[in-house]
Amino acid sequence: MKTTIFFIIGVLLLLTSQVFSQGETSSAKGDELSKGISKEETSAKNNPGWGVAIKASTFGPGIEIVKAFKIPVNIRFGGTWLNYSMDISQYASGSEDVKTINNLHLGTVSLMADWQFIDFMHLTGGVLYNFTEEIIDVYSNDVVYVGEVEVTPETMGYTSAKIYTSKINPYLGIGFGRSISKQKLVGFGVDFGVAYIGSPKVDLMANGMLEPTADAITTSGGTVYNKEIIENNIENYKFYPVISVQLSFRLAGNK
């Protein structure tokens, strides 16, 4: 997993360095021209205007509205959304007799501020309204026999775990490229950051024969709740890595 991340980052680094180094590459037309372009490109001053961006991130695909100011700060407002269901039975139980369906609902509404401290890099801070949740349903896929008694999946019941985080997540990251191109119509950027999501929470539901799995469980060691056990096991996963790539289009402002 980490190798994959590093590979993707490496490719993106190369890609974005090509984008912003275009302004710096010497052209055959002469040093003056390249110097002129280079000067403007490497200037920390911003080119105010409006733009829209489409993006793909670890919170799913989305769009943003970008406002660039004279000062080297851009404000971005946008959202992401992705619904995805996957049958992970083979990985979860190792058997098709027990179905495990992972329903992932990614979604955010974000307000970000980019400080373009260098022409081709920015620091980003912001806040996300995060309505991401993951619902994992587990149920019997076929009739089960308890002795001679046939137990249908309906009778056996199913368990469902909903995992969600706190709604307001602060964000900090670093980006390459610009939220909106300074001189061109189209811009490209890649961002790396983390969102603080807090300790994930779990809602557990069960029905049929499995109903007491979601309730208080009294054992010789005391009363426990499966919900609390799972929350304790995942409480350290408080940070969510955000990697996004965006393609922006300048709508208005100086070009």
Place this chain on the structure above:
Amino acid sequence: MKTIIKIPLLITIVLLGILTLMSSCNKVTNPLDGTKLVVNYDLINTKLNFKFYDAATGLLIGSGTELKVKAHIEGEDKDAVIDITGAALDDYGAESNNGFITLALNPNGNYKPSKENPVTFTLVATLNGYLTTSKIVSVTDEGNYEYRIDMVNLSNPPQGVSVKFQNNATTVNSGVVGQTVTVTTDDGNASVTLKEGTVLKDKDGNPLSGNVNVMITFFDNHTDESLQAFPGGLTPMVNQNGNTERGVFYSAGFVALEITDNSGKKAAIVEQNTIPLNMNVSDNTYNPETQMNAAAGDEVPVYSYDPETGEWNYEQSATIGAGSRGLSVSTELTHLSFWNFDWFTPFTCDEGVTLHVNLNDNVCNCMFVQGIMRKAVDNTFLRWVGFFACDGDDVTFTYLPGGMPVYIDWVNPSCQSFFPEVFPPELDIPDLCEPVTYNINVSGHDNLSTVIVDFSAYCASSPDVIIKPSFGAWYRPVNSWCWQYAVMINGHSEICGVEVGQEYVVAVYFNGEWYQETVLVDQSQYIYLDIQIPADICDEVFGL
């Protein structure tokens, strides 16, 4: 250029390093570590409790001893019968423990009992030294049921039953009886004659040989203990005239005959001759055809009973005549089994009278009531009546003979201090088939309380799976043999009718085994957690 690229690259590496460090600082924990899967095991909707009593002593057979009654299930719905754990019966058989067998009906759709589609089977009970008997069971609704089966100890028969063993009564050579012999019960009420030249063979056609032993058992038709222990009961299913019918016997008397050789072969087939059977008939025998006491000249049907299948078959009619002690009847036996001289009245209604239960008790919502149904015409025992009476319940009798006046005697003196009181103590019912509702008032005893029991179990092979079982349990005061039944649903039970400060024996039966413990009831709640289930049950029933 190089510097410009180097700075962001450096920042990126640092940032990624921080991210990596954060994730690697957290030990990757399986989110499900420490969680438990908890399962309500409440699949069995119909529980059938059988209690086997010694007809003479009134005690449960095997109570405190190793005696085990063997039960075998017969009939077209025998596949519906399973062990209380859900496991299949071994070759449709089960063994009692401490006089108890608890069975169940498979809750699968095709076995679900209803009035339109009852589940009917016969339980045949055998035990060495006891007369084989059977009981026909017909279930029309899901629930908990209790059945009593009285068995005759041949060495200690109950009142009204006479047994005669004659060992080496005669000899047979290749199945042929060498010398005529007559064997008579000690009370002189029944006799059989093996005539010289009669051929005796077992059911497989193998001839008996050597010395033969004759056992003849006579059941009178008036004594409660005798009628309660009638093999097959008095509400059987009979095969006659090409039909199978369910009904009631008005009995004139019953004879069980068994002939064996010393190798253990039991005679079933009779050839060359018939075997004359003679039986005295009580003067008080009621003839439903004449609606008067039986008299000489009355015809009485003769039925044979196959103890191995619990089936009754019409054989012939016999004529009541004058005997040495009043009336008697004779017939010629063409094969060997048990023989009943009866007038058979078929059931004429599927549903009849209803009992509406008013339970006046501060402690219990339901109580088990028990009584004896007697024929009003001669006050003789007809059948046991027993059911769990819950306040407001309507209990409807099914499969009944019409026009038969009966009454229910609710008195149970041996367990009166523990069983509830029922009013009226004697309930008259003029016609069992009339759609009439009778109110009965049931009340418990003031000194009794409710005890709550919570229970959970697990299998050693899967300690993370907790099972909350549903089953029935029996309990009795240590100084009494009056067992009462309590039900646990999903690991929770509220046992009412218990006296705090009293010691009780609590027991469960499953998979042929009996588990018993003595408990001093000194609190209102008991919690039994993490009880380990036997490995064979885990494997066979739960697949764990």
